[in-house]
Amino acid sequence: MSKDLSLRSLLGSTLLPPSEARILMAHVLDKHYQLPRSALLSRDDMQLNDGALENWRSLVSKRLQGHPIAYLIGKRGFHNIELQVAPGVLIPRPETELLVEIGLREIKRIQKEVTAPNVLDLGTGSGAIALAVAHEAPTALLTATDQSFEALAIAQANAQHLGLNSRIQLLQGSWYEALADKALFDVILSNPPYIAIQDPHLSQGDLRFEPISALTDHASGFTCLEVIIKGALNHLKPMGLIAVEHGFDQSEAVGELMKSAGLQNIRVHQDLSGHFRVTSAMSV
Template identity: 35%
Template structure:
């Protein structure tokens, strides 16, 4: 079977399984199987697949049809222009979370000449994508990447090393703020923010991701509440607390933040789809 035939066949299989972006995902799975980049892929459409490669590719397509996230199959995900190792121990990095990185970088620039001399805590770091992206763009920053999951910290550690950020990004094990020694300039987090009821209707592939990274009690506010209240002690005066939230939580989070930080500047950023995050 030629590469173009395998691509077309797998695209149809994924479409029948209602996989979004079936054409792109089929290509990604095929490139991952063969270990080739996009340019090589398009230059090799008439290449004959070996029986071994064809079987391996078919297995990966079947895994995707059964609901396994694409990034768990390939073991990688791009985030903020960087490549990250991803396993079932961590949430798959998402484009909207890049807004957290941009918010922290903008805050650092607003500090003026001392923009890089800054301490940051990424609470619930998961794959380490936010911490690594910040460390890669802020040469004099110290970023503490914390997580309650040792499995997640192993993945984050691999990503810290692969991007050469040992020392600048420091891993800490613990639940939320207990992993920190004291206050920092910035606390950033993409915490679990879905309710138990909302989690029932998640797509099959999202249901395969760590539940602890998605669901936060009956109203989705359990972890957000602890983060906002705890930030009074762990964010330095004039510092920043940057959180990703579900659009359905915006009003409740704003109300909680205003009550916790009277006189503080509270802002909501709209994601690329126009939703408040």
């Protein structure tokens, strides 16, 4: 057996914030004992065996070094679903749920005329956006692209786990290049890399551990947004909607890109922090 240390003692002596410590300990209890999170209270006097204690200490050490909790426990909640995540994909963030909500509103609007709306998620990563939409809109058919084989493997595992694999098509390739030339969609959604390469945030916090290609275009932050917006009319049905996530200070420039691309009804949308986080537009 491990040293005589209870869950209460281990949680009380760690340097981690209490909320983070409880998340990691709950993961250890589930992994080693198949115990629910409630055991943190109901069995707080239990002692970890050697394997579980080693796992706990390793997780604490990595978190103190800055490793994201989502990578340490291998999952992240996102818009009513739970996703597997790993260092090969971006960690889904709450602000991206705004993009899902916009897509769902558009699906609801057109469902009287479109029985099975076709939705495209460009740069899907873990599959977060596409799978959240599929989960909430059971008639929608999803296509998701990513240039990373590693990301697509994680997205496929998530689709399988959520029972949504029959309603999502995963395609490898850069943005629209993964699609057939004449593929058309009712809704296009994307959270592309939009952080400028010189942005100091890339060397801070969780971003240090996430795939750099999912965060920045290695340029101004607008390269991927420009490709997606310029190509939208070739893949949107008449009166189709495109919505893209972008930086809090990029909405005006993104709106201009959409206007130049011939899109109409351009709107900006605020996230829960009050930042203009998503811009949407429609085809003619």
